[in-house]
Amino acid sequence: MRLKGAVVAITGASSGIGEATALEFARKGARLALGARRLDRLNAVAEKCRQKGAPDVSTRRLDVGRNADARAFVAAALRDHERIDVLVNNAGLGWMGRLHEMPEEKVEELLATNLAGVIACTQAALPPMLERRRGVIINVASVVGFRAAPYSAVYSATKYAVVGLSHALRGELSGTGVKVCVVYPASTKTEFFDHTEAPIGPQYSASWVARLIVRTARFPRRDAIVAPYRLVHLTEPVFGGLVDHSMGEARRLASPGLSGRGLPPSKP
Ligand SMILES: NC(=O)c1ccc[n+]([C@@H]2O[C@H](COP(=O)([O-])OP(=O)(O)OC[C@H]3O[C@@H](n4cnc5c(N)ncnc54)[C@H](OP(=O)(O)O)[C@@H]3O)[C@@H](O)[C@H]2O)c1
Numbered sequence: 324m325r326l327k328g329a330v331v332a333i334t335g336a337s338s339g340i341g342e343a344t345a346l347e348f349a350r351k352g353a354r355l356a357l358g359a360r361r362l363d364r365l366n367a368v369a370e371k372c373r374q375k376g377a378p379d380v381s382t383r384r385l386d387v388g389r390n391a392d393a394r395a396f397v398a399a400a401l402r403d404h405e406r407i408d409v410l411v412n413n414a415g416l417g418w419m420g421r422l423h424e425m426p427e428e429k430v431e432e433l434l435a436t437n438l439a440g441v442i443a444c445t446q447a448a449l450p451p452m453l454e455r456r457r458g459v460i461i462n463v464a465s466v467v468g469f470r471a472a473p474y475s476a477v478y479s480a481t482k483y484a485v486v487g488l489s490h491a492l493r494g495e496l497s498g499t500g501v502k503v504c505v506v507y508p509a510s511t512k513t514e515f516f517d518h519t520e521a522p523i524g525p526q527y528s529a530s531w532v533a534r535l536i537v538r539t540a541r542f543p544r545r546d547a548i549v550a551p552y553r554l555v556h557l558t559e560p561v562f563g564g565l566v567d568h569s570m571g572e573a574r575r576l577a578s579p580g581l582s583g584r585g586l587p588p589s590k591p
Pocket of ligand 1: 334
């Protein structure tokens with residue numbers, strides 16, 4: 324995939340990994356359609372993207388958990404930019420604590436945002452991609468999408484679901500020219516943990532994850548993991564045969580000194 328002039332739609336681009344991904348695609352000269360709920364933040368990101376070299380950036384208020392919103396975001400991107408070459412399903416949120424103490428509305432919000440939002444945006448973006456026989460869908464899951472973390476039961480479940488969705492769809496789309504890839508970040512320094520008091524340990528930078536997402540868009544042949552080597556090594560039996568090529572990728576990207584400890588519970 325040539326990124327200069329490519330149209331890239333990114334959900335959850337107002338902060339963290341989504342913002343860093345938008346900036347990284349902007350540096351490559353991509354045209355951008357950005358969505359998130361905080362339009363002021365999103366417009367500020369759009370301005371930075373223009374300064375970095377994106378020739379054409381549109382923004383739209385988006386709550387991916389609302390099916391109509393997700394479909395309208397994709398429709399607006401198609402209207403504004405004529406096509407979508409890359410869809411990055413990045414919008415997501417977490418909640419840490421014991422499952423039986425998790426408020427019902429938080430359960431619903433996580434399922435709607437992290438899973439239903441990915442499904443809705445993908446369903447809307449697929450028909451024109453299939454018609455053009457061209458397109459890349461990148462789903463931002465998490466390392467807890469293959470190794471679940473205690474005190475993140477619903478979050479882990481949504482990320483496992485995103486991985487299942489992606490791999491099923493990859494088979495379904497085989498031979499169509501449309502590719503589906505999963506990116507599995509480990510703990511990354513963003514606003515994601517702002518609402519928890521849990522100590523979080525060493526973290527990757529959002530720009531590090533963003534560079535991997537951009538590389539995945541250029542070479543959409545395999546999934547990619549950003550994780551400490553020890554974590555990836557421990558899960559190799561689980562991953563073997565599933566996305567085995569990404570193991571080499573993870574080894575290459577692993578930063579020495581990071582540990583693969585699980586996350587502790589949030590304080591009440
Ligand atoms: N940080 C980590 O350690 C880590 C590790 C593994 C995976 N991830 C995944 O990486 C992705 C990005 O998270 P992040 O770390 O960059 O956190 P972040 O800084 O909190 O960013 C989350 C983004 O998602 C957007 N968002 C949340 N709910 C949304 C909704 N209903 N509709 C549209 N946009 C919504 C937020 O924008 P608005 O609030 O403006 O809507 C924001 O732009 C998530 O899918 C997360 O699960 C993160």
